[in-house]
Amino acid sequence: MKTHLVICTVLIMALLACPAWAGCGKWVVRDNTDFLTDPLFDQAVASSTGASATLNPDGTARQSIETENSSAISKPASVAAVVKKDPVLDLGGKWSVRLEAANAEQSIGSALDLILIQTGERLQGYGTLVDGGSDIPATATGSITKDSVSLDVKLVKQKKDYKLDLALVNNKMEGNYELYESQKLEEDGNATASRSAS
DSSP: OHHHHHHHHHHHHHHHHOGGGTTTTOOOOOTTOOTTOOHHHHHHHHHHSGGGOOBOTTSOBOOOHHHHHHHHHHSOHHHHSOOOOOOOOOOOEEEEEEEEESSTTSOOOEEEEEEEEEETTEEEEEEEEEETTEEEEEEEEEEEOSSOEEEEEEESSSSEEEEEEEEEETTEEEEEEEEEETTEEEEEEEEEEEEOOO
16 A cells, blocks of 8 residues: 555656646747737728628628718708617516407306516516416417517416417507417417506
């Protein structure tokens, strides 16, 4: 045991003292290399930005400088102004959605209690479907456009998906829904959503 310990100690000391390992792990600065000066990179930047750029940031072809200047001078200030986007509706929070089937042969009605989280024009959330006295967990994703809301609600424990197309009317959302079971349309009807007080 002592022999192994002595041999290990000697090997470790030899590795630490060896001049070949002395420079390992150190950065070496070379005098003949300058990564900040690259003529090919500078030329590529000059052709893609500034006055000599051939493309706009969105990838469309850029007009010549003379055409841009002449059109900018001839345009009135109101036309050249940037068009502002309409503010996105704030739909984050708790919602209660009443689902009423289109005909009497289908189910009597059910309700979705959802908590929606909004990020810009995107919606996501979770909640429950209250149907026949039982609460079934659900997740929701969707999007908002200027005057409509689209929601996809998936039931966690069942292969059922609700597709809701709604419009904002007097602080409520009204529209229609479709229920798909295993990707087959099983039910459709009217949907009315209102903010929950709690």
